[in-house]
Amino acid sequence: MSDTKVYKNFINGKWVESSSGKTFENRNPANTDEVVGVFQKSNADDVNQALTAAAEAYKKWRLVPAPKRGELLYRVASKMWARKEEISRDMTREMGKVIAETRGDTQEAIDMTYYMAGEGRRLFGQTTPSEMPNKFNMTIRQPLGVCSFITPWNFPIAIPAWKTMPALICGNTVVIKPATDTPLSVAHMMEVFEEEGIPAGVVNMVTGSGGTVGTALINDDRVRVVSFTGSTEIGRKVSEGCAPNFKHCCLEMGGKNVQIVMDDANLELAVEGALWGAFGTTGQRCTATSRLIIHEKVHDKMVEMLKAQAEKIKVGNGLDETVKMGPCINQGQLDTVLSYIDIGQKGGARLVTGGERLTGGDYDKGFFVKPTIFTGVTQKMRIWREEIFGPVLSVGTFKTFDQAIEMANDTAYGLSAAIYTQDINKAYTAMRDVYTGIFYVNAPTIGAETHLPFGGTKETGNGHREAATAALDVFSEWKSVYVDFSGKIQRAQIDNQ
Ligand code: NAD
Numbered sequence: 193m194s195d196t197k198v199y200k201n202f203i204n205g206k207w208v209e210s211s212s213g214k215t216f217e218n219r220n221p222a223n224t225d226e227v228v229g230v231f232q233k234s235n236a237d238d239v240n241q242a243l244t245a246a247a248e249a250y251k252k253w254r255l256v257p258a259p260k261r262g263e264l265l266y267r268v269a270s271k272m273w274a275r276k277e278e279i280s281r282d283m284t285r286e287m288g289k290v291i292a293e294t295r296g297d298t299q300e301a302i303d304m305t306y307y308m309a310g311e312g313r314r315l316f317g318q319t320t321p322s323e324m325p326n327k328f329n330m331t332i333r334q335p336l337g338v339c340s341f342i343t344p345w346n347f348p349i350a351i352p353a354w355k356t357m358p359a360l361i362c363g364n365t366v367v368i369k370p371a372t373d374t375p376l377s378v379a380h381m382m383e384v385f386e387e388e389g390i391p392a393g394v395v396n397m398v399t400g401s402g403g404t405v406g407t408a409l410i411n412d413d414r415v416r417v418v419s420f421t422g423s424t425e426i427g428r429k430v431s432e433g434c435a436p437n438f439k440h441c442c443l444e445m446g447g448k449n450v451q452i453v454m455d456d457a458n459l460e461l462a463v464e465g466a467l468w469g470a471f472g473t474t475g476q477r478c479t480a481t482s483r484l485i486i487h488e489k490v491h492d493k494m495v496e497m498l499k500a501q502a503e504k505i506k507v508g509n510g511l512d513e514t515v516k517m518g519p520c521i522n523q524g525q526l527d528t529v530l531s532y533i534d535i536g537q538k539g540g541a542r543l544v545t546g547g548e549r550l551t552g553g554d555y556d557k558g559f560f561v562k563p564t565i566f567t568g569v570t571q572k573m574r575i576w577r578e579e580i581f582g583p584v585l586s587v588g589t590f591k592t593f594d595q596a597i598e599m600a601n602d603t604a605y606g607l608s609a610a611i612y613t614q615d616i617n618k619a620y621t622a623m624r625d626v627y628t629g630i631f632y633v634n635a636p637t638i639g640a641e642t643h644l645p646f647g648g649t650k651e652t653g654n655g656h657r658e659a660a661t662a663a664l665d666v667f668s669e670w671k672s673v674y675v676d677f678s679g680k681i682q683r684a685q686i687d688n689q
Contacts, residue, residue, distance in 0.1 A: 196217075196227045196229060196230050197229050197230070198215065198229070198230045198231075199229050199230065199231050199232070199375065199376065199379050199399070200232055201232050201234060201238055201242070201396075201397060201398050201399060202379070202382040202386070202395070202396055202397040203238070203241050203242045203245055203393075203396050203397075203398070204241070204242075204245035204248075204249075204392045204393045204396065205245075205386070205390075205391070205392025205393065206392070208241075209232060210232035210233060210234040210235060210238050210400070211235060211237045211238055211241075212232075212233055212234060212235040212237075212238070214232075214233035215230045215231060215232055215233055216230070216231055216233045216372065216400075217229075217230055217231075218230070218231055218286055218372075218373065218374075218375060218376060220285050220286065220288070220558075221287065221288040221373075221518070221519045221520065221521050221522060221558055221559050222284075222285075222288050222508070222509040222510060222511075222518060222519050222554075222557070222558040222560075223509065223554065223557045223558055224557055224558065225557055226285065228282070228285050228286045228376055229286075229375070229376050229379075231372075231375045231376075231379075231399040231400075232398075232399050232400065233399075233400050233401070234398045234399055234400035234404070234405050235400070235404055235405075236404065236405075236408040238398050238400070238405070239367070239398055239405055239408035239409055239412070240408070240412075242367040242396040242397075242398050243338060243340075243367055243409075243412050243414050243415065244414075245392065245393035245396055246338040246365040246366065246367050246393055246394075246396055246414075247337070247338050247365070247414050248393055249365045249391060249392065249393030249394045250335075250337050250338060250364065250365045250393075252391065253360075253363060253364075253365055253391060253394050254335050254363040254364075255363075256363070258311075258312040258313070258315050258361060258362075258363065259312045259313050260312070261312050261360060261361055261363065262308075262309040262310065262311065262312020262313060262361060263309070263312070264388060264389070264390060265305050265306075265308055265309035265312065265357060265360065265361060266305075266306065266309040267388040268305055268309075268384055268385060268388050268390075269302050269305035269306045269309060271384045271387055271388055272298065272301060272302045272305060272381075272384055273302050275380070275384065276295065276298050276299070276302070277295075278380075279298045279349060279377065279380045280294040280295045280297070280298045281294070281511065282376050282377065282380065283297060283298065283348050283349065283374070283376070283377050284510040284511050284518070285376075285511070286348065286373070286374050286375075286376045286377065287345055287346070287348055287373065287374050287377075287521060288474065288510055288518035288519045288520070288521060288558070288559075289346075289473050289474065289476075289510055289518050290510035290515055290516060290517065290518050291510055291511055291513060292513070293472065293473055293510075294510070297347055297348065297349055297350045297377075298349055298350075300347070300349075300350035300353070300354075300642060301349045301350050301352075301353035301354075301381070303641075303642040304350070304353045304354055304357050304358075304642045304659065305353060305357050307357070307642055307643055307660075308357035308358050308360070308361045308663075309357075309361070311358070311361050311661070311664065312361050315333050315361070315362070315664065315668075317330055317331040317332045317333060317670075318330060318331045322674070323684065323685075323688050324676070324678070324682040324684070324687070324688055325678060325682075326676070326677050326678035326679075326682075327674065327675065327676045327677065327678060327682060328674075328675040328676075328677065329672070329673070329674055329675075330672075330673050330675075331670050331671065331672050331673070332670075332671050332673060333362060333664065333668035333669070333670065333671075334363075334668060334669055334670075334671050335362045335363030335364045335667070335668055336362075336364055336416040336417050336440065336667065336668070336669060337364060337365070337414070337415075337416040337417075338364070338365055338366075338367065338414050338415050338416060338417075339355075339359045339364045339365070339366050339367075339415070339416065339417040339418075339419060339667065340366075340367050340368070340369070340409035340410070340412075340415045340417070340418050340419075341355045341356065341359075341366065341367070341368040341369065341409075341418075341419050341420075342369050342402065342406045342409060342410075342418070342419075342420045342421075342422065342430065343355070343368065343369070343370055343371055343378070343420075343421055343422075344371050344421050344422045345371035345372075345373035345374040345521055346473060346476045346477060346478070346521070347477075348370070348371070348374035348376075348377035348378065349377040349378065349380070349381055351421050351444075352368055352370065352377070352378050352381060353381065354642075354646070354658045354659055354663065355368070355419045355421075355658070356368065356381070356395060358663035358664055358666070358667050359417070359419075359667045360394065360395070361664075362664060362667040362668040363668075364416075364417070364667055365393060365394050365395070365396075366394070366395045366396065367396045367397075367398060367409060367415075368395070368396070368397050368398075369397075369398055369399070369400065369402075369405045369406055369409055370397065370399060371422075372399070372400070372401060372402075373521050373522055375397075375399040378397055378399075379397065379399075382395065382397045402426065406426075406430075407433070410430055410433035410434060410439075411433055413437060415439060416439060416440060417439065417440040417441075417442070417666065417667060418430060418433075418434050418439055418440070418441050418442070419441075419442040419658075419666065420441070420442070420443050420444070421443075421444040421445075421478075421658075422444075422445065423445060423446055423579075424445040424446040424579075424604075424605075424651045424652075427443040427444075427445040427654075430443060431443060431654065440666065441654065442654070442656040442658070442666045443653055443654045443656070444478070444646075444647055444648070444652070444653055444658060445478075445605075445648075445651060445652050445653060446478065446579040446581075446605055446607075446651065446652060447478045447479060447480070447482075447579060447605045447607035447608060447648060447652055448482055448483060448576075448577070448578070448579055448603045448604070448605045449469070449479055449480060449481055449482060449483065449605075449607055449608040449609060449610075449628075449637040450481070450482075450483040450484070450485060450599075450600045450603070450609050450610070450626075450637070451465065451466055451469060451481045451483070451484050451485070451609070451610045451611075451612065451636065451637055452485050452596045452597075452600055452609070452610065452611045452612065452613075452622065453466075453484070453485070453486045453487060453490065453494060453611075453612045453613075454487050454593070454596075454611065454612065454613035454614075454615065454618060455487040455489040455490050456613055456614045456615055457487075457490070457612035457613050457614065457634075458612065458614070458634070459490060459493065459494055459497065460497070461612065461634060462494065462612040463494060463497045463498055463501060464501075465481075465610065465612065465634075465635060465636035466481055466484050466498060466585065466636070467498065467501055467502060467505070467563075468636050468638065469481030469610070469636035469637045469638050470482065470484070470563070470565075470583065470584075470585040471502070471505060471516075471517050471563045471583045471585075472517075472636075472638055473518075473638075474517055474518055474519065474520055474521075474561075474582065474583050475580070475581065475582045475583040475584060475585075476520070476521060476525070476581050476582065477638050478607055478652075479607055479608040479630065479637050479638045479639075479640065480581070480637070480638060481585065481610070481636060481637045481638070482579065482580060482584065482585065482586060483569075483576060483585075483586050483587075483588065483600075483603075484585055484586070484587045484588070485587070485588045485589065485590055485596055485599050485600065486587060486588075486589055486590075487589070487590060487591075487596075488589050488590065488591055491567075491587075491589045495544060495565075495567055495587060498544075498565055498585075498587075499544050499545045499565060502545050502546065502563045502565055503545055503563075505517050505563050507519075507550055507560055507562065507563070508554070508555075508560070509554065509558070517563060517583065519558040519559040519560045519561075520559040520560075520561060520582055521559070522559060523559060525559065525581065525582065526549065526559040526561060526582075528580070528581070528582065529561055529580060529581075529582030529583070529584060530548075530549060530561065532574070532575055532578070532580045532582070532584055533546075533547050533548075533564055533584060535574050535575060536566045536569070536573070536574075536575040536584070536586070539573045539574060539575065540568070540570075540573070541566040541567065541568050541569045541573060541575060541586065542566060542567045542568045543564070543565075543566055544565040544566065544567050544587075545562070545563070545564065545565050546561070546562035546563050546564030546565060546583070546584075547562065547564050548561070548562055549561050549562075550562055561582065561583060562583075563583045563585075564583055564584045564585065565584075565585045565587060566584070566585070566586050566587060567587045568587075568588075569586040569587055569588045570588065571588070571599060571602050573586070576588065577603065577604070579605070593618055593621075593622075596622075597621075597622060597625050597626060600622075600626045601625075601626060601627055603650075604650060604651045605648065605650055605651050605652045606627055606628045606629060606648045606649030606650040606651075606652050606653075607628055607629055607630060607647075607648035607649075607652040607653075608628055608629070608630040608631070608632070608637040608638070608648070609622075609626045609628045609630070609631050609632070609637060610631070610632035610633070610634075610635060610636055610637045611623075611626075611631075611632075611633055611634075612634055613633075613634070619633045619634075627649050627650070628648060628649060629645070629646070629647045629648035629649055629652065629653065629657070630646065630648070640659070642659050642660070643659070643660050644659065644660050645657035645658070645659060645660045645662035645663075646658045646659040646660070646662075647662075
């Protein structure tokens with residue numbers, strides 16, 4: 193414990209302790225003996241300081257030309273690239289996903305930073321004719337001010353970067369509260385900003401609980417945008433907190449994503465996709481494949497193939513390059529997964545493989561569970577309907593394409609869906625009729641790229657999208673500008689009849 197590094201909050205360009213005087217430990221979910229770091233257990237006073245710094249910094253940052261803001265982001269992206277391996281290894285230590293995936297997570301943050309750096313020379317508005325002579329019309333994007341971010345643990349640097357980079361390029365300032373399980377990755381992001389000379393107060397990090405730090409970030413009147421990624425349950429609270437004074441509120445929440453497999457599908461590819469979608473990141477992706485529906489003609493064959501492959505997945509510490517699946521994030525999530533396995537069995541689903549915690553040796557120090565597959569899952573069962581957020585795949589079956597579409601849409605969520613088929617007509621029909629924010633053809637439900645909008649329908653989101661230029665719409669507001677150079681009053685809709 194004495195050798196463990198103590199990380200501070202990053203407020204107004206300085207690393208500072210919480211005025212609470214309290215800290216919390218961040219432990220490795222693959223080996224709970226290892227304390228990854230000690231972090232500030234912050235309070236409302238710390239949030240107040242960070243928001244004061246962000247509000248002050250905004251006065252100047254909004255006036256920095258966007259291409260110049262972009263130049264800083266280019267340097268930040270290069271530095272993240274230079275530190276990619278270190279950031280990724282620390283991410284595996286704090287969060288458990290395998291090193292190949294944490295490298296991907298860091299790469300996603302780098303990609304987003306380069307992308308938004310480029311937007312510094314675009315941020316295009318429109319010029320458009322006026323209905324009047326000698327009048328010029330255009331639209332410009334304007335920043336909003338202070339943005340607060342509340343982020344989850346499953347993409348510890350990618351999601352914070354998805355929010356921070358578009359906010360900054362638009363001219364806003366930022367206070368971020370990372371998930372309590374993964375503050376180190378955001379601390380690394382702050383270090384990179386500091387190393388590249390971001391002006392004091394433009395980005396700030398306050399670590400601590402959702403109830404205390406998160407609530408203070410939502411309620412403060414100086415905040416103009418709250419961007420939240422996490423569970424639908426907490427997202428609803430965030431939305432309610434933002435409503436009284438009309439803060440912009442961007443919510444990215446849960447999923448119950450589906451892969452449809454038609455009888456003409458390339459089954460090997462479909463199996464590979466389902467396993468990667470269901471067990472990548474230990475099933476802890478918002479886009480994870482948690483429902484698999486297979487045409488009855490190929491159901492038994494595909495289940496057999498899935499079982500054989502799932503049992504070969506090596507589970508363990510993600511720093512071992514040969515390991516393919518890491519632990520659950522914490523005891524609470526492990527308990528949730530095990531309770532859903534119980535619910536599945538009691539509800540009448542058939543356990544095909546997995547279904548238990550891994551124990552013995554090093555497994556006893558972490559939150560490991562076997563890749564688990566249920567078949568015979570029907571639409572009424574809880575394991576069909578509720579997000580589990582763990583390595584549990586619920587398999588159902590169908591007779592007709594229309595039935596598959598109906599089953600795919602039978603969920604409260606709407607993040608991601610996939611179809612495996614060789615029939616282009618069915619692929620396009622499913623693309624049109626499955627009501628999600630993301631859709632894949634012959635590819636798993638996971639694997640978003642940063643230059644396409646990211647988000648979901650129904651209880652997954654509230655209409656906004658992250659990533660791509662869509663993110664700019666969260667972090668800027670349109671201003672329509674009319675310039676009349678006629679030298680006289682011209683009344684719209686009246687003088688041009
Ligand atoms: P969570 O909702 O428990 O926590 C998310 C964040 O909210 C954390 O930083 C947490 O500290 C904070 N928080 C908790 N209570 C709060 C409160 N009362 N007020 C303000 N903030 C509070 O979610 P999680 O367990 O960290 O992440 C898993 C969930 O996130 C899953 O439901 C998953 O689907 C979702 N997720 C969605 C996306 C997406 O883009 N749609 C991406 C990743 C994760």
